[in-house]
Amino acid sequence: MSNQIAIIGAGASGLVAAITAAKRGAKVHVYEKNKKIGKKILATGNGRCNVTNKNIELSNYHGLNPSFVNPSLNRFNASTCKAFFGDLGVELVEGQRGRLYPRSLQSSCIVELLVYECKRLGVEFFLECEVKKITKKGDIFSLHVDDKSLHVNRVLVATGGLAMPTLGSCDSGYEFAKSFGHSMVATHPSLVQLVCKEDLKAISGVKVEGSIEVYEDGQNKTYASGDILFTNYGISGSAILDISRVASHSLLYKRALHVKIDLLPEYSKEELKNLLKKRQKHSNGKSVALWLDGFINSKLSKFIEKSLHVKSADELNNKELTKLVYALKNMTLHVNDTKGFKTAEVTAGGVNTDEVNSTTMESKLQAGLYFSGEVLDIDADCGGYNLHWAWASGMSAGKAII
Numbered sequence: 311m312s313n314q315i316a317i318i319g320a321g322a323s324g325l326v327a328a329i330t331a332a333k334r335g336a337k338v339h340v341y342e343k344n345k346k347i348g349k350k351i352l353a354t355g356n357g358r359c360n361v362t363n364k365n366i367e368l369s370n371y372h373g374l375n376p377s378f379v380n381p382s383l384n385r386f387n388a389s390t391c392k393a394f395f396g397d398l399g400v401e402l403v404e405g406q407r408g409r410l411y412p413r414s415l416q417s418s419c420i421v422e423l424l425v426y427e428c429k430r431l432g433v434e435f436f437l438e439c440e441v442k443k444i445t446k447k448g449d450i451f452s453l454h455v456d457d458k459s460l461h462v463n464r465v466l467v468a469t470g471g472l473a474m475p476t477l478g479s480c481d482s483g484y485e486f487a488k489s490f491g492h493s494m495v496a497t498h499p500s501l502v503q504l505v506c507k508e509d510l511k512a513i514s515g516v517k518v519e520g521s522i523e524v525y526e527d528g529q530n531k532t533y534a535s536g537d538i539l540f541t542n543y544g545i546s547g548s549a550i551l552d553i554s555r556v557a558s559h560s561l562l563y564k565r566a567l568h569v570k571i572d573l574l575p576e577y578s579k580e581e582l583k584n585l586l587k588k589r590q591k592h593s594n595g596k597s598v599a600l601w602l603d604g605f606i607n608s609k610l611s612k613f614i615e616k617s618l619h620v621k622s623a624d625e626l627n628n629k630e631l632t633k634l635v636y637a638l639k640n641m642t643l644h645v646n647d648t649k650g651f652k653t654a655e656v657t658a659g660g661v662n663t664d665e666v667n668s669t670t671m672e673s674k675l676q677a678g679l680y681f682s683g684e685v686l687d688i689d690a691d692c693g694g695y696n697l698h699w700a701w702a703s704g705m706s707a708g709k710a711i712i
């Protein structure tokens with residue numbers, strides 16, 4: 311049994327850890343509860359897999375102790391990541407905001423090439439094999455799978471977080487960690503859509519290139535700009551994903567949360583008011599909604615007209631024009647909830663990183679037990695940073711575990 315390593319989870323982190331350890335001569339067994347390897351990787355980047363980002367900074371990472379990522383990111387940066395996937399045969403190309411994708415724009419190539427490399431190096435996969443419990447006697451760990459116990463020297467828990475359970479996510483990594491005395495940082499969904507109190511059915515499907523500010527108990531907490539999509543339940547789109555970690559954290563602690571959306575960030579308030587005054591010269595008795603059509607989406611113009619209680623655009627006086635500018639640049643929505651782990655891309659919170667060695671990823675409480683990827687209390691911004699953490703921490707663990 312010398313140098314026998316078990317990796318729980320054939321996701322992004324587990325696969326890179328398996329390659330790294332097997333390259334160094336370890337006998338690696340990977341246990342995966344799904345029928346398929348890398349099911350979540352297949353779903354990433356809308357099926358295109360945003361593998362990493364050209365600009366990886368500490369500020370893209372979150373958790374109680376974000377600098378935990380430093381040793382892994384120093385060893386495995388964007389260039390190392392490019393070289394690692396280049397060796398597998400993946401050419402990375404740049405999309406918006408420094409995001410790197412496989413040239414084929416197919417996440418399937420990432421899974422296939424990682425699996426090919428694992429198998430070439432002798433890694434053995436055990437699929438539809440859910441590890442239920444881990445125990446330890448002396449130096450030997452026992453993994454409990456169905457009615458069998460498997461004995462190994464070292465274990466890497468790469469079970470991911472709670473986001474999108476349909477892809478295999480569950481809390482088993484947290485349970486394993488707790489059974490060895492680890493503490494947890496409270497989990498909440500991140501990179502997730504937000505549910506609003508207001509009835510937005512009338513503008514469902516409208517998408518704007520806007521900006522959004524988040525207020526917790528009346529205090530401004532964060533800001534983002536980009537796509538904002540109104541839906542039956544609330545708001546979605548890239549700007550919403552960007553602010554969702556902060557919003558979701560506030561909701562976890564039951565804080566009052568509202569957002570202010572600027573539907574026309576390209577104009578200052580003064581510019582917008584002047585423009586509307588100019589447009590008023592040609593209003594010719596039009597309703598406010600019709601007068602705004604051609605300037606903003608017609609569903610939005612009807613929605614805003616309702617809030618003004620003025621029917622004709624000709625009737626808008628200076629005070630009402632100011633009110634209209636406010637409505638267009640400060641659309642206020644109250645956020646009740648997120649869409650939850652069911653649709654979230656990432657889990658914030660997880661195994662407390664104070665209890666794990668940031669260089670080796672080994673538990674400080676239990677020798678021979680390692681953690682990597684999303685199971686730890688590290689999450690990141692949208693843009694390839696989460697997968698990068700999974701690969702980088704998997705590589706750190708794969709190196710140290712042998």
Ligand SMILES: Cc1cc2nc3c(=O)[nH]c(=O)nc-3n(C[C@H](O)[C@H](O)[C@H](O)COP(=O)(O)OP(=O)(O)OC[C@H]3O[C@@H](n4cnc5c(N)ncnc54)[C@H](O)[C@@H]3O)c2cc1C
Nearest residue numbers: 319321322323343354355360441470478683684694696697
């Ligand atoms: C829809 C979607 C799109 C995303 N897009 C991107 C993107 O483009 N770029 C980016 O950077 N990030 C993206 N992410 C986030 C990223 O995919 C994750 O952060 C990353 O996959 C985490 O890797 P991991 O190896 O830690 O966990 P996972 O990839 O979740 O792998 C964990 C594996 O462990 C298995 N497992 C769990 N418990 C057990 C057990 N007890 N026994 C056996 N097996 C078990 C699970 O089935 C799973 O296969 C996306 C996430 C989602 C949901």
